[in-house]
Amino acid sequence: MRKIVVIGHGGHSKVVQDTIQSLGGHTLIAVLDDRYTDISYKDGVQFGPVSEAKKLAKDHDVVFTIAIGTNWVREKIAKELYDYGATFETLIHPFSFVSPSAHIGPGSVVMAGTVINADAVIGSHVIVNSGSIVEHDNFIGDYAHISPGSVMTGNVTVGTGAHVGAGAKVIPGKTIGDWAVVGAGAVVVHDIPHEQTAVGVPAVVKSKVLIK
Template sequence: MLIYGAGGHAKVIISLLRNSGTSVKAIFDDDPAKRTFEEISVTGSYDPDLHVHETLILAIGDNAKRAQLAAKIVHRFENVFHYSSLIDRDVRFGLGNVILHCAVIQTDAIIGNHCIINTSAIIEHECKISDFVHIAPGSVLCGNVTVGECTLIGAGSVVVPNVVIGKNCLIGAGSVVTKNIPDGVIVRGNPARIITQTHYGKENLALATAYGRHGNDLHSAGI
C-alpha cells in the first residue's frame, strides 16, 4: 500500500497496516525536509507513475486537504480497518476510509469516501456520513444522523438522533448537538451553539445568525 502524508495521522495508519501484515511500499509527502518517516524513505511529492498497481490511502487529518489531494490521485483507493473495529455487515462504504481502533458502526449506516472514523467513535444505525468527514475519538452519533461533506465532529461530542449537520462545519470537542446545524459554521457547548463561521460559511450568514439567536434563547432558558 502507498501512503500520502507523513504526520501524526500517518503514524497511526502505518502502525495499523504493519500490525495487519500489510507492507508500505512508499510514502509521499510534499514537505521536502521529510526524508524518512517511521523508518521508511519518503519518496517526495506524489508520483502517479510509481507502484501503479498499489492502492493508496490519504493519511491526512485535515478534511479540506484530503479533498484537494483526492482530486489529483490516479492510484486506486482502499479502505483501512483496525481489527478491533466493530462494523455491521449492512454498513456501506465508499473508498479511502480509515476506521480506527474500537470504532463501532451499526446497521444500515452509510460512510462516504475518505472519511476518518477515529478511535472509539460510535456511529449508530442509519447514519449517513458524507465524503471527507472526520469523526474524532470518542464521538457518538446516535441513530439516523446525517453529517455533511468536510465536517469535523470533535472528540467526545454527542449528536442526538435524527440531527442533520451541514457541510464544512466544525463541532467543538465535547459538544452536545441537539438540533440541525447549517453549512459552514463552528459550534460548541452543551447544547451546541453557533460560535462563528468557517471559511466556507459566508453564504450562510443569515441562517447562522438566526440559529445563533435561537441557541442563545435556549441556553438562557437552561435548556
C-alpha cells in the same frame, strides 16, 4: 500482498500506519509528504514528496491512503490522485466493529475501538477515529472526520467535509451540514448549518468556518 502508499507523514499518519501493520496482507512501499524534497529509502520504504504519487499510481498493484487529518487538504489531494488514476484502499482496524450491513467507501479509515452499526453509510476518504461510535442508519459524507470518542446516535447525517470534535455527541436524527465543525465535547441537539462552527452544551452556532 497489496502494495500501499501512505500520503502524509504527521501524527495521524502514524496511527494509519499502525492500522496497516495490524491488518497484514499489505506491504508499505512509500510514505509521501511535501516535507520531503528528495527521494530516500529506509527499511525498503520510499520517502519523498507527494508528486511521486503520479509515478507510483501507474503500478496497478499499488493502492493509496491519504493520512492527513485536515479535511479540505485530504479532498484536494484525493482529487489530484484520482486524476493520476490512483486506487484507494479502505482500512478497517481489526479491533473495531463494523456491521455487515454497513457500507464504507474507498479511502476511508476506521481506527481501533470504533463501532459502526447497522445500515450506516460512510462515504469516501472519511476518518472514523479511535473509539468513536457511528450508530445505525447514519450517513457520513465524503471527507468527513469523526474524532476520537465522539458519538453519532441513530439516523444522524454528517455532511461532506464536516468535522465532529473529540467527545462530541449528536442526538438522533440531527444533521451536521457540509464543512461544518462541531467543537470538542459539544452536544448537538439542533441541526448545524453548512460551513458553521458550533460549540457547547447544547451546541450553539458561533461562527462561519474558514475552509481553505
